[in-house]
Amino acid sequence: MTFIDQDPKSAIDKIQSGFAAAGYICDRHIATSIYLSQKLDKPILVEGPPGVGKTELAKATAEFMGADLIRLQCYEGLDESKALYEWKYGKQLLYTQILKEKLGDLLEDAQGLDASMDKLHQFGDHFFSEHFLEARPLLQALKSEKQSVLLIDEIDKSDHEFEAYLLEILSDYQITVPEIGTIKARTKPMVFLTSNNSRELGDALKRRCLHLYIPFPDGDRERKIIKARVPDLDEKLLVQLVSFVQQLRTQDLKKLPAVSETIDWARTLMLLHAEKLDTDLVRNTLNMLLKFEDDIDNMDIEIPKLVAAAVKETR
Amino acid sequence: MDRPLAEFVDMLRYSDVPVSIGEALDAARTMELLGFEDRGLLKSALSQVMAKTIDEMENFDRCFDQFFTSETSLNFKDNSENEQKPDETDVEVELDPVDEKGAPPPAMSGNGEGGGGGGGEQQSGEQQMPGESAPRSLTDLLEQGDRTELTLAMTAAADRSNLGNIILMTQRGLFTRRILEEMGLNEVNQEISDRKAEDDEAGAEDLGNRLSILFDAVRDMVERQLALTSDGKNNQFRQDILKKVRLSNIETRDFRVLREMVRRMAKRLTDMNSRVKKVKNRGHLDIRKTMRRNVAYDGILFETHWKQKEKDRPKVMAVCDVSGSVASVARFLLLFLHSMNEVLPNVRSFAFSGELGEITDLLNRHGPEEAIPQVIEEYGGRSTDYGRSMEDFKELAFNEIDSRTTIIFLGDGRSNGADPRTDILKEIKSRAKRVIWLNPERKSVWGSGDSEMLKIAPYCTKAEVCNSLTKLELVIRDLLKTS
Numbered sequence: 001m002t003f004i005d006q007d008p009k010s011a012i013d014k015i016q017s018g019f020a021a022a023g024y025i026c027d028r029h030i031a032t033s034i035y036l037s038q039k040l041d042k043p044i045l046v047e048g049p050p051g052v053g054k055t056e057l058a059k060a061t062a063e064f065m066g067a068d069l070i071r072l073q074c075y076e077g078l079d080e081s082k083a084l085y086e087w088k089y090g091k092q093l094l095y096t097q098i099l100k101e102k103l104g105d106l107l108e109d110a111q112g113l114d115a116s117m118d119k120l121h122q123f124g125d126h127f128f129s130e131h132f133l134e135a136r137p138l139l140q141a142l143k144s145e146k147q148s149v150l151l152i153d154e155i156d157k158s159d160h161e162f163e164a165y166l167l168e169i170l171s172d173y174q175i176t177v178p179e180i181g182t183i184k185a186r187t188k189p190m191v192f193l194t195s196n197n198s199r200e201l202g203d204a205l206k207r208r209c210l211h212l213y214i215p216f217p218d219g220d221r222e223r224k225i226i227k228a229r230v231p232d233l234d235e236k237l238l239v240q241l242v243s244f245v246q247q248l249r250t251q252d253l254k255k256l257p258a259v260s261e262t263i264d265w266a267r268t269l270m271l272l273h274a275e276k277l278d279t280d281l282v283r284n285t286l287n288m289l290l291k292f293e294d295d296i297d298n299m300d301i302e303i304p305k306l307v308a309a310a311v312k313e314t315r
Numbered sequence: 316m317d318r319p320l321a322e323f324v325d326m327l328r329y330s331d332v333p334v335s336i337g338e339a340l341d342a343a344r345t346m347e348l349l350g351f352e353d354r355g356l357l358k359s360a361l362s363q364v365m366a367k368t369i370d371e372m373e374n375f376d377r378c379f380d381q382f383f384t385s386e387t388s389l390n391f392k393d394n395s396e397n398e399q400k401p402d403e404t405d406v407e408v409e410l411d412p413v414d415e416k417g418a419p420p421p422a423m424s425g426n427g428e429g430g431g432g433g434g435g436e437q438q439s440g441e442q443q444m445p446g447e448s449a450p451r452s453l454t455d456l457l458e459q460g461d462r463t464e465l466t467l468a469m470t471a472a473a474d475r476s477n478l479g480n481i482i483l484m485t486q487r488g489l490f491t492r493r494i495l496e497e498m499g500l501n502e503v504n505q506e507i508s509d510r511k512a513e514d515d516e517a518g519a520e521d522l523g524n525r526l527s528i529l530f531d532a533v534r535d536m537v538e539r540q541l542a543l544t545s546d547g548k549n550n551q552f553r554q555d556i557l558k559k560v561r562l563s564n565i566e567t568r569d570f571r572v573l574r575e576m577v578r579r580m581a582k583r584l585t586d587m588n589s590r591v592k593k594v595k596n597r598g599h600l601d602i603r604k605t606m607r608r609n610v611a612y613d614g615i616l617f618e619t620h621w622k623q624k625e626k627d628r629p630k631v632m633a634v635c636d637v638s639g640s641v642a643s644v645a646r647f648l649l650l651f652l653h654s655m656n657e658v659l660p661n662v663r664s665f666a667f668s669g670e671l672g673e674i675t676d677l678l679n680r681h682g683p684e685e686a687i688p689q690v691i692e693e694y695g696g697r698s699t700d701y702g703r704s705m706e707d708f709k710e711l712a713f714n715e716i717d718s719r720t721t722i723i724f725l726g727d728g729r730s731n732g733a734d735p736r737t738d739i740l741k742e743i744k745s746r747a748k749r750v751i752w753l754n755p756e757r758k759s760v761w762g763s764g765d766s767e768m769l770k771i772a773p774y775c776t777k778a779e780v781c782n783s784l785t786k787l788e789l790v791i792r793d794l795l796k797t798s
Contacts, residue, residue, distance in 0.1 A: 008349045009353065012356070032360050033363050040364075203367075206368075211366060211372075213372060
């Protein structure tokens, strides 16, 4: 990475503009985090409400650095055989059968049991070797020659035990397979972990990571994001709809509308050839933003007020 | 690691941001990388390295601002602007040669009137180590208004007088004086009186003014340090006390602190228990997985694989008296139980004084903090009737009780003369796994007056006094251990 060796400020600026080119509008805080993680060789633990672009950040990083994205989706019950490695049992079985057949030929000249055993021990032990190792995402990321971005998505959904498997990778970029030994990373992957905070993560894990909290964006950044994602949207409508969503987030709702939902809504409005927000339009399309019936009902009376405030912004 | 960072880390630790050594080292590297120029950048970078939750982030922000913005304010210029305009240029002119050449002698010669005893010492020091910039006397530093040097001298003097050990408000004066003396206060005072003796009133006044500015700066530094260390220490001290104090005696302003403590305790218990459980749940052989595992050994079962039973989480029902003094304990019991929804996912809560009702929904919807006042308003305030409440409880929840259910009653057992209906309690006990009765009153008053505790206790698996957080934690730990 050439940009990383420049002085901090220009490197961070470069990251910011590079991400913008990849369609991800990030603020300085996020760019700093990417810079630090490169410099300190640390994974980034990304937290924040759903839909603020935690996963997108990893994708954008991969695109920006021209690296492969290896993604591991976590869920309850995920274990090492699905995340780290698994033995190829079928092939191992075939190997033993081949070995059995060949054994006669190989041990032909050995006299007696002891001699045969000695001879047997002289052969390399291939049964547990890397040939029979099926690499799962984490191991793939370590074995990759090219720089890779490893995304461990929704780590909070996995179990406590799985968190413990991760510690070795996160701090030393290596994993230990008991039968073989330690496998070190060829090129250190850049690691992102995302969490929705459905479960408090262990201190050991947090200590090994940089902690990046992404809140809902402010109006200015959200406008930039929508503009990057829905470039054809009318400028006036953009200002209005972002202002509306921003106001909506200050209301007492079960689930606040996320950035991804704003994007969807912007697309919807564009499809409908809307030129400006009005009460009916918002009422009819509110289900793009709010995903609970209760929320939609509660907001119904508020809509005229919010729309009026949003329209005022463009005057 | 350099001193300011170490101090900052200390400050963070006292403000509930547990910075590990590794994290502190990372922070040192980050500072090295980014430098101090761009404070915003440094703050955002350090916050990622050192603060690992949202709460910690808030604390971090506060600490950072406090620590890094409260720089020493040695503003001589303001002073000279107000009083003696021409002096300002003097200071500026004199500053320049010193800064550029780094050698004091020419500055000193330009500093004619400031000669005196200080100057003499200075020169002899100068001769001993030529080439190096020797430490200048405090008088000179003040005369020249060299802020950087003064700040350095202040920090060094603070170090020598062990400012880090300051704990009490009353020590402020002492430490301020000690630091000033370390810096050479006596010599400056001497100089002032010398000047007075020589009828140089203006010079004496000027130096006096400068000294008082320095005095203010040192006092500020001492106060800052006091805020830094003692706030944190006091906090910890207060928390230690709060753990042991009787819950009914805790004042409203401490509730916030306590809530945090309960949360932390609950989290610790949660963590401990998720580990114990795994070992326990190994019992049945998982044939399919074992076969697959042992394909490697040509189908011979070397390596066994155990079925991991679904985690057997205890079912808990909490029945709380919410009248008077019991309510404050109930608040924390409920807070505790509901903070642990990871290991105790199915807690049902009931509240009663006159009659009983289920409050699980209310708690889940609003969270324990907000819901409890509502609960107390709805169910509290009537005269307690244990018999009636027991009947209500039986009606509501009896069918749900099974051999995995633990029932926690919380109440003082004062039934205002009404029959406590221990027969129902007996039925419940025979059906449930355990019945735990927690009573905020001391054991010696059980049974006195209208207390029915002595009648109730035999029908409980356990009847205990519970009036402080530490006791509460013990009870809940017990609950999880034997589940």
